[in-house]
Amino acid sequence: MAKWLDNAVFYEIYPQSFKDTDADGIGNINGITEKLDYIRELGCNAIWINPCFKSPFGDAGYDVEDYLTVAPRYGTNKDLTNLFAEAHKRNMHVILDLVPGHTSVKHEWFKQSMKPGKNEYTDRYVWTDCIWVEPEGMSCIRGISDRDGCCAVNFFSHQPALNYGFYKPDKPWQQPMDSEGAIATREAMKDVMRFWLSRGCDGFRIDMAGSLVKNDPEGLGTISLWQNIREFLDKEFPDAAIISEWGEPDKSLRGGFHMDFLLHFGPSHYNDLFRCDKPFFSSSEGGSAAEFVARYKESRERSGGKGLICIPSGNHDMDRLSRRLSPEEMKIAFGFLLSMPGAPFIYYGDEIGMRYVENLTSVEGGYNRTGSRSPMQWDNSQNAGFSNAPCDRLYIPLDPTADRPNVQNQMSDDNSLINEVKKLIAVRMNTPQLQSNGDIEFIDLNNDTLCYIRSGEILVLINPKSKEQIIDPDHSDGGKTISEKMKVPERNSNGELEDCIYSYGCKAEIRSEVLVIPPRSCGFYRI
Ligand code: GLC
Numbered sequence: 001m002a003k004w005l006d007n008a009v010f011y012e013i014y015p016q017s018f019k020d021t022d023a024d025g026i027g028n029i030n031g032i033t034e035k036l037d038y039i040r041e042l043g044c045n046a047i048w049i050n051p052c053f054k055s056p057f058g059d060a061g062y063d064v065e066d067y068l069t070v071a072p073r074y075g076t077n078k079d080l081t082n083l084f085a086e087a088h089k090r091n092m093h094v095i096l097d098l099v100p101g102h103t104s105v106k107h108e109w110f111k112q113s114m115k116p117g118k119n120e121y122t123d124r125y126v127w128t129d130c131i132w133v134e135p136e137g138m139s140c141i142r143g144i145s146d147r148d149g150c151c152a153v154n155f156f157s158h159q160p161a162l163n164y165g166f167y168k169p170d171k172p173w174q175q176p177m178d179s180e181g182a183i184a185t186r187e188a189m190k191d192v193m194r195f196w197l198s199r200g201c202d203g204f205r206i207d208m209a210g211s212l213v214k215n216d217p218e219g220l221g222t223i224s225l226w227q228n229i230r231e232f233l234d235k236e237f238p239d240a241a242i243i244s245e246w247g248e249p250d251k252s253l254r255g256g257f258h259m260d261f262l263l264h265f266g267p268s269h270y271n272d273l274f275r276c277d278k279p280f281f282s283s284s285e286g287g288s289a290a291e292f293v294a295r296y297k298e299s300r301e302r303s304g305g306k307g308l309i310c311i312p313s314g315n316h317d318m319d320r321l322s323r324r325l326s327p328e329e330m331k332i333a334f335g336f337l338l339s340m341p342g343a344p345f346i347y348y349g350d351e352i353g354m355r356y357v358e359n360l361t362s363v364e365g366g367y368n369r370t371g372s373r374s375p376m377q378w379d380n381s382q383n384a385g386f387s388n389a390p391c392d393r394l395y396i397p398l399d400p401t402a403d404r405p406n407v408q409n410q411m412s413d414d415n416s417l418i419n420e421v422k423k424l425i426a427v428r429m430n431t432p433q434l435q436s437n438g439d440i441e442f443i444d445l446n447n448d449t450l451c452y453i454r455s456g457e458i459l460v461l462i463n464p465k466s467k468e469q470i471i472d473p474d475h476s477d478g479g480k481t482i483s484e485k486m487k488v489p490e491r492n493s494n495g496e497l498e499d500c501i502y503s504y505g506c507k508a509e510i511r512s513e514v515l516v517i518p519p520r521s522c523g524f525y526r527i
Contacts (some may be wrong), residue, residue, distance in 0.1 A: 020387035043425030063104035084200030114145035123181020167221030209244035230256025253307035335522030
């Protein structure tokens, strides 16, 4: 099922900032269609588009007003179905962003739900039964309609929480998961999925997927809710894929998600690698991947080999990779991202090392996230090729720096980040052992390196630091010695490891029987 995930490499598109074809300063669906060939040339074969539905845009579209209509500023439903068709022609898949946890206050369901008299939508959201009773542990909206109650919110205070029930209701207004209202919400969300899947969409990224059932600290209720939805998908749309914004794969994958993200929140230590004071991928001293690896192994074990753990280069909610890492460091970070199991996700612009734009005024509920959402930098023309609108009309101002990277310049530079990313994706596409499902065995060397064997056949050696690392093959990380685990690879007469399928920086070598991993290097070797 959803076999296409076996070698999927995703590209995340923030539609308002990608490509504007109608000169209004905001990107649109036809702009994405126009750039499909670019994404394909980069090597990605799947895209995730952030919410593109009708919305008052208080949270950049994560406040949906109508799940079934493309926001006019992005185009029409026809433009979107045309994008699906054009993507399929190029052997690409497209997933949309589904926000099942909350809507905008402008959604028709909420307008009906606010009415004091009973109607079909009375129980569509999480309401208390009295204006003076606030939902414990949750913020709420109150006093904006004649309905006597408070409505819980899921995120910003204009995003009322949809009702999927409470795992253990303990107040009269808390409905159980099997109540009529909770089931109706779940079924309505299936209808939304049906609507887009039957028009050519290939699946969904699910916003705040772990938040749906309330009073559910272990996630057990939410897990069973998603199992139910997965059953529906398997029956009606067996090729559709769902990926959760959850960050706890041992829960989400049990819930039937095909994939879950590691994120800047949650227990994964993902940010130890890219976005803390001393990121592992920085060449300066300090910073370790050890906690990340420990949590990763745990998650894989606990999810029992089910589903994929996906590591993104970034996303619309976190700082750009380049805020902490130099272009050279990012090349090595991509070597890691593109050699790990799971489907890699590249955030638009990370392939050229687009920068976080500092000191921007918040746009559409972006706040500090706004700096990671600036217009894509295509070329040296007006507005970096993003839009023909006057520059003061752009959705978010462009990176103002004179040396901002762009696609055109990097494509013609053999040593650019984009060309390294292209090379890495091509290696992954040609090497089944490196793809989504191949196994991984970590080799615990020291805090300055990341080493692992993919599918028992490809050894990945990563040293982002500025010192070479010398590894004694007789060292044991608890069980077998390293040489037993790695079947130390063949070497040529210079000591360099043979059968290298990818290297950045110098190749690893064996010198007087010790393995040397050169500074600032990343290599994949057949063993
Ligand atoms: C997710 C989205 C984020 C949004 C929030 C509320 O975390 O990624 O951008 O603001 O959910 O929907």
